[in-house]
Amino acid sequence: MAVEVNGLTRRYGAFTAVDAVTFTVGRGEVFGFLGPNGAGKTTTIKMLTGLVRPSGGTGHVVGLDVAKDGDRIKYAIGYMSQLFSLYHDLTVDENIEFAAGLRDVEGDRFKRRREWVLSMSGLTAHVKRSTGDLPLGWKQRLALGCAVLHEPPVLFLDEPTSGVDPLARRAFWEVIRELSAAGTTVFVSTHYLEEAEYCDRLALMNRGKLIALGTPAEMRASMPEEVLRVETENAPRAVATLAGAEGIIDASLFGRALRVVVTEASQAATVIRERIEAAGLRCRSIDVVPASLEDVFVSRVRHAGGAMVS
Numbered sequence: 001m002a003v004e005v006n007g008l009t010r011r012y013g014a015f016t017a018v019d020a021v022t023f024t025v026g027r028g029e030v031f032g033f034l035g036p037n038g039a040g041k042t043t044t045i046k047m048l049t050g051l052v053r054p055s056g057g058t059g060h061v062v063g064l065d066v067a068k069d070g071d072r073i074k075y076a077i078g079y080m081s082q083l084f085s086l087y088h089d090l091t092v093d094e095n096i097e098f099a100a101g102l103r104d105v106e107g108d109r110f111k112r113r114r115e116w117v118l119s120m121s122g123l124t125a126h127v128k129r130s131t132g133d134l135p136l137g138w139k140q141r142l143a144l145g146c147a148v149l150h151e152p153p154v155l156f157l158d159e160p161t162s163g164v165d166p167l168a169r170r171a172f173w174e175v176i177r178e179l180s181a182a183g184t185t186v187f188v189s190t191h192y193l194e195e196a197e198y199c200d201r202l203a204l205m206n207r208g209k210l211i212a213l214g215t216p217a218e219m220r221a222s223m224p225e226e227v228l229r230v231e232t233e234n235a236p237r238a239v240a241t242l243a244g245a246e247g248i249i250d251a252s253l254f255g256r257a258l259r260v261v262v263t264e265a266s267q268a269a270t271v272i273r274e275r276i277e278a279a280g281l282r283c284r285s286i287d288v289v290p291a292s293l294e295d296v297f298v299s300r301v302r303h304a305g306g307a308m309v310s
Contacts, residue, residue, distance in 0.1 A: 002027045002154050002185035003048065007057030008066075010043050017043040019208040020057060025187060025201075027153070030180045032199030033189040036301060038308035039205040041189050042158070048187070049156055050074045062153050075103075078152035078184075082159040086143050088132030092123050095131055095146060103150035117145030120175060137168030144175060148184065155179065157188040161195065173198050193293045204297065206304045216293060223291040223299050225249055226265040230258040231284040232276055241279040245271050250298070261295060 003025035010018040018040040025031045035041045046052040048061055050070030059066035064073045079085070086095055096117055100110050118124040121141035123134075131139065140160065148155055157176075161169045173195065176186055180200075188199070196202055197216050204212035204219075212219060232238045235253055242251040242260065247268040250261040262268035269286045276283045291299075301307055 001025065001060075002029070003031075003059075003061050003187065005044075005048070005057070005059045008044065008047060008054050008059045009056035010040075010047060010052060011055040016208050018047070018054075021205075021208075021210045022057075023203055023210060023213055025185055027185055028180055028183045029201065030176060030186045030188065030199045032196045032202040033187065033205070034193070034196060034202060034297065035205035036307035038207075040208040041205050044205070045156060045158055045187075045189060048073075049077060049079055076152060076154075078147040078150070078155040080143050080147040080155070080157050080160050082162040085147065086131050086139060088130070090131055091128050092118075092131055092134070092142060093127040095142065096149065099146035099149045105150050113149050113151070117142070117149060121145050136164055137171070140164055140168060140172055141175065144172065148179065152184070154185045154187065157186065159189055159191060161190065161192060169195070193297060196293050202293075204300055206301050207308055209304070211304045212296075212300050219293060219296045220291045223296045224303075225261050225263060225291075225295075225299055226268075227289050227291050227295055228258075228260045228262055228265060228269065228272070229254070229285075229287050229289045230260055230272055230276075231256075231286075232258065233282050233284075237279065238276050238281055241275045241281075242272060245275055247271055259289075261299070 001024045006022050007020045008018060009020050021044060033041050043052065047054050047066050048059060050066065050073035054067055061073050062076055064076065066073065087098065090098065096114050105113055118127065121138060123138060123142060161172055180186055190196065199216065201215050202219055203210055235256055235258055238258055239251050239253060242248050247263045248260060248271065249263065252259050260272060265288050272286060273283045
């Protein structure tokens with residue numbers, strides 16, 4: 001296993017930021033780490049990357065103990081934050097050289113890895129350009145290249161696509177899948193639930209606890225509630241008529257239709273139709289649709305006591 005965590009805990013005085021978390025991550029796996037703000041994701045990542053010592057439990061990254069081998073872990077892994085970890089006053093080439101110097105990447109190996117970074121990031125013709133002047137998508141791929149310049153067995157990505165446009169985000173994930181296929185374990189935290197679909201497995205945190213673990217398909221199949229798509233006229237008004245109705249957990253706009261999370265589909269469909277028609281609106285159709293990861297996320301967090309309010 002690339003990452004092994006058993007009962008990992010971190011306390012700050014009376015506050016428990018991470019509460020007895022247990023999971024494993026296989027070699028070459030893309031492992032998604034999800035959760036609302038305050039869930040304990042960042043603290044967990046800090047322990048796994050050797051930045052914070054755990055208060056209890058055990059954790060190992062590429063065989064190194066997170067409680068004892070923090071400095072060795074930092075040197076062995078790759079890490080990229082949402083700030084991209086670049087020096088904006090340096091050129092593209094200077095950032096690559098700096099990253100290589102930190103990781104002792106020299107000689108022919110440096111030449112080979114430098115060429116790969118420039119090709120992957122699309123910056124071969126821009127080596128002398130100031131990094132601060134680059135478009136966000138280029139900065140993102142350059143930062144990723146610098147993070148894996150030394151070919152680490154495990155790469156940690158902390159919300160790496162924050163603020164990046166959808167096309168750049170998709171290109172970034174293509175590189176992640178290539179790294180995974182070559183054997184790199186990728187541990188990624190993200191707020192974009194559509195990105196979670198790209199992961200082999202997901203872990204969902206809330207209030208310091210691990211509340212769900214599995215593949216995206218397993219996550220969707222585990223949702224206890226059902227989801228309905230309701231086609232009607234004046235969808236915003238229809239949403240308001242469903243507030244507080246029996247068996248309806250949540251109703252929201254989804255394009256021109258309604259997406260309604262319910263406890264039981266057939267009973268809720270009757271209630272929905274009656275409510276909408278009582279408001280003088282026409283209900284065109286009500287269909288059961290598959291749960292999305294966003295539906296699962298909201299449901300799991302709700303069942304686990306709701307997100308922590310800051």
